[in-house]
Amino acid sequence: MTEKDIPGVPARVLRYCYCLSRVCRDSRLCGVQDRGWSMKSTSIDPQPVAEVEERVTAILPQMIELRHDLHRHPELALQEIRTSAHLRTLLSTTPITLWPPLLGTDVIGELPGASPSVLCLRADIDAIAGEEQSGVPYASQHAGLMHACGHDGHTAMLAGAALVLSDMQTYLPMTVRFIFQPGEEMRCAGRELVARGACRDADAAFALHGWPGLPVGTISSRAGTLLAAGIEFRITFHGVGCHGAMPERGHNPIPPAAAMVSWIERLYQQVRSNDGVISACTLHAGTQANIIPDTAQIEGTMRYLDADLGESMVSELTDAAHAIAREYQVDVNVHLDRSYDLPTRNTPLGYGHLRHVVDAYMPDAVWQDAARPSLVMEDFAFYLVEREGAMAGLGLGEGAAPLHSPAFDFPDVALPIGIRLFCLTALAATP
């Protein structure tokens, strides 16, 4: 089935397929939403709210220790073998039923509540490439790897919530599914995990991401689109290498690559006012000062909130690459990675639920509506296509180092806030 085969369905809907299939690209046709959603916010008695606080305080030293241990031993996307083994050991002491892995290093477990309706809580567990310069005593012991996106903190918060809720099972209105997801960074493994059934029969999904710049105790999100969709690109100009003193004998791929980089900057100036961004992030060519190389390669990323803008950026980029290649008499290959081509969109009910929990049960926390979406991207987007749910930013401090910087470290002081938010999110949800 193609777009032309579905009369009356706007192209924008088609691009945001709810069944994640590129064949049947409309939720109203593929039927994945037939069963409907059933989650709403409810009030919680003071007793379980107080109990959450006490239990979080009791397990906090263990969760700080867990985070420091994960921080010392970062593992790249889909290689989280030690991390996932650690989590399986920890959760095997609880009444949580662990699933066999769907992707290898994922850890998914279920804690039955009063209703079989399922609410998912998700944390990502992978680290990234980078040399840590945080100076903390539990810094990475693995050269070139570090937890620079705070996923050690996310993992410890969800593990903490799993321990706390395991002792409060009688209060749970819905079954809680804890999803420790591998490969969020660069691999978009959340998309594959969801496609393999991580969220099957689930009514709602929630996740947190640590957010430097927000004060600790602030939780921030917004109704609707929160984070961008993105497409990564790699443009390779294929020339003919030769001696640097005899350029007429070859076709130098470096000038067209340089022209392409300048063109990308011009496109960025055009799209930035429409909540779009395009950046050239790597540029590689050549080996020696007197050799004209065969190839020159540019890698980069484009981000957008509106699918039409994304598609127009792709076609402009591709057209420009071919026009520049023709002008310089070289060949060009444009490779696009569309894995993250879905914005993270909070459902109104999911957003309202998180806000309700913070406003009603976390007097020491402050809810802040994010004025605008951020142009970072997240594979949690794929958890929200069939169900209610939302993602929120968890304040890590105004002076905290930025995500992905060598100095970054998830502050332990933010852990109890995230653990409580996860627990209360589950306790305040009914089918």
Ligand SMILES: [Zn+2]
């Ligand atoms: Zn990241």
Ligand SMILES: [Zn+2]
């Ligand atoms: Zn992250």
